[in-house]
Amino acid sequence: MRLSYPADIKVIQLPCTGRVDILHLLNAIEDGADGVYVAGCLEGECHYIEGNLKARKKVEYVKKTLAELGIEPERVEMYNLSSAQGARFAQIANEMVDKIKELGPTPVKNNHAA
Amino acid sequence: MSELKSGSNLEKVLNAGHFAFTGECGPPKGANVAYLKEKFEYLKGNVDAVNVTDNQTAVVRMSSVAGSALMIGEGLEPNFQMVCRDRNRLAMMSDILGAYALGIRNMLCLSGDHQTFGNHPEAKNVHDIDSMQLISMVKKMRDEGKFLNDQDIDVPPKMFIGAACNPFADPYEYRVYRLANKIEAGVDFIQTQCIFNMDKFRDFMKKAVDMGLHEKCYILAGVTPMKNAGMANFMSKFVPGMDIPDSLIKRLKGVDKKDQAEEGIRFALEQIEEFKEMEGVAGVHLMAIEWEHMVPEIAQRANVLPRPVV
Amino acid sequence: MIVADRKSLKEILAMVEDNKKILIAGCKGCVTVCNVGGLKEVEILASSLKIARKKQGNDIDIDIKVLERQCDTEYVAEISDIVGDYDAVLSLACGVGPQFLSEMYKDQIFYPGVNTTFFGGATRHGVWEERCAGCGTCAIHNFGGLCPIARCAKSLMNGPCGGSSKGICEVNKDTECIWDAIVKKKMEAGKLEDLIGVKGIKNWRTARDGGPRRSIREELVQGNI
Structure with missing residues (x-):
């Protein structure tokens, strides 16, 4: 299909979004990511039954934490799509990048970073 | 006629077999004695004794001991209320002695509304002893002349001991046994929660009479005249332990807004008439909440005047 | 078990406001079971605090350590070598923990990171109720x-x-x-x-x-x- 998606995104592959941990999301923000999103399977179609549902709850937890810290919770999102939806994948990537650009760079600055 | 335990007017009225009629008066949210005396005027001569509430609904008010003492000064007989929420056993015994020294002869032993309902919800509550144990403590002080620690009291307080009973709270089947426990603890008279569901109260009294409880204590039926349908609605929804049948709310709504108060009074009068005849009921406790000025009219129309002098 | 709730990030951030380097001390006892002060919660709190402080442009160094129990002196003694390395220690144990720590390490500052609530148990996942x-x-x-x-x-x-x-x-x-x-x-x-x-x-x-x-x-x- 030769669909393109923005180069701003670094994809980290996991066997299932059930493996996503609150700490993965928090650490990404802590290390200066402007946004993080989890792309899980469609709800009801998880091979491990509820991995994607658990991931959504973890995303919600992190959103709450960010809000408590005065950081836009929209920087962390959960999306559901199937592996056959290439176009949807590209669309989500563009959507997320547009949103983050609108929000601007992360307020979490790595002051000691070289 | 049995020997008097306290010699209070209320005890004498009940002991002589008269249908008792008691009222209620909430002390002011302040030290406003004039306000209190105005309320007393509506009650004087119209009731046998007046309950003086103890920080009711956990809202801070002038103390019930002070309110009761002021009442005595105006020639009325108080029924001093004491809740277990605000005092430990030391403060309770001390206040009971003080109350008696000030001429108080009736007291009502209550658990007390939880402080979260009141105007100081951050308060620590006490509940050192519960209302049942308070009854037995007052009885011990009176009949044995001893403190809880079994030491002698120098001039014991001779109180006519009252307690509350809510036949409309759950679990219903247990309520009559709880009443029996209060009698075993030593209660002399009972004032019930405001009654609106007459069917349920008839059933409750039948159970109480079957157990012979009416022969072991005087049961005064609680009556509160509704000011309007809004009050009935509010109490039904927000006051814990209230049982207000839809039929009553409908009846109040069925008349013009300006006539709802009169309809509420009529319902109360019908209740009083029935209580006069109901087996086991020894009197009525009229709780005209912030409506004390209506007490003379209600007493008149209920045909309970003049109050007996015994 | 002893049940506790974590204090708000706002309250904890205010406690450690002036600190540059802290230790967050978890406990493998009750607070691990009630999901408030075990390894996972210690890590999440550390990351959350670091995010907040980076946002302020005022980074904080945070080390973590989860003690076997904070209510036994023999386990409290396990941090004797490192406790002096920090401006303060934030304990996620019940109210007993930071006191045992304070009593053993008199020169260190200890903050309570949780509000200890009651003796109880979980009636379902995520819900604890008082029993005793x-x-x-x-x-x-x-x-x-x-x-x-x-x-x-x-x-x-x-x-x-x-x-x-x-x-x-x-x-x-x-x-x-x-x-x-x-x-x-x-x-x-x-x-x-x-x-x-x-x-x-x-x-x-x-x-x-x-x-x-x-x-x-x-x-x-x-x-x-």
Whole structure:
């Protein structure tokens, strides 16, 4: 299909979004990511039954934490799509990048970073 | 006629077999004695004794001991209320002695509304002893002349001991046994929660009479005249332990807004008439909440005047 | 177990405001079981605090350590080598933990990261409820195995108050009236007679009212068992 998606995104592959941990999301923000999103399977179609549902709850937890810290919770999102939806994948990537650009760079600055 | 335990007017009225009629008066949210005396005027001569509430609904008010003492000064007989929420056993015994020294002869032993309902919800509550144990403590002080620690009291307080009973709270089947426990603890008279569901109260009294409880204590039926349908609605929804049948709310709504108060009074009068005849009921406790000025009219129309002098 | 809730990030951030390097000390006891002060929660808190401080442009170094228990001096002693390396130590143990730490390491500052709430257990995943008031004189066998001291809002020992409605306590619509449960249990067992008669006045000397308490087991003190 030769669909393109923005180069701003670094994809980290996991066997299932059930493996996503609150700490993965928090650490990404802590290390200066402007946004993080989890792309899980469609709800009801998880091979491990509820991995994607658990991931959504973890995303919600992190959103709450960010809000408590005065950081836009929209920087962390959960999306559901199937592996056959290439176009949807590209669309989500563009959507997320547009949103983050609108929000601007992360307020979490790595002051000691070289 | 049995020997008097306290010699209070209320005890004498009940002991002589008269249908008792008691009222209620909430002390002011302040030290406003004039306000209190105005309320007393509506009650004087119209009731046998007046309950003086103890920080009711956990809202801070002038103390019930002070309110009761002021009442005595105006020639009325108080029924001093004491809740277990605000005092430990030391403060309770001390206040009971003080109350008696000030001429108080009736007291009502209550658990007390939880402080979260009141105007100081951050308060620590006490509940050192519960209302049942308070009854037995007052009885011990009176009949044995001893403190809880079994030491002698120098001039014991001779109180006519009252307690509350809510036949409309759950679990219903247990309520009559709880009443029996209060009698075993030593209660002399009972004032019930405001009654609106007459069917349920008839059933409750039948159970109480079957157990012979009416022969072991005087049961005064609680009556509160509704000011309007809004009050009935509010109490039904927000006051814990209230049982207000839809039929009553409908009846109040069925008349013009300006006539709802009169309809509420009529319902109360019908209740009083029935209580006069109901087996086991020894009197009525009229709780005209912030409506004390209506007490003379209600007493008149209920045909309970003049109050007996015994 | 002892149940606790984590303090808000705002409150914790205010505590460590002036600190540049802290240790977050978790506990593998009760607070791990109630998901508030175990390894996972320690890590999440560390990351959250670091995010907040980076946002302020005022980075904070955070190390983490989860002790076997913070209520035993032998485990508290495990951090003796490192405790001096920090501006402060934030304990996620129950209220006992930061006190045992404070008592052993007198020069260090310890902050409580949780609010210790009650003795209870999980009634379902994520929900804990109070069961025991630690009054020092257990009598639950007199009440169908249910404690009215801990579970009745007024600690009534002689039946439900007038605010009990449809099994719910007047104080909170999410709280069951424990007296309703006690009465129903006795009725179903045909043992209502257990609730006839007045239960005597409680001796509160064994509770907190008698002053701070201490348990001594002589045979253990002497070390011969």
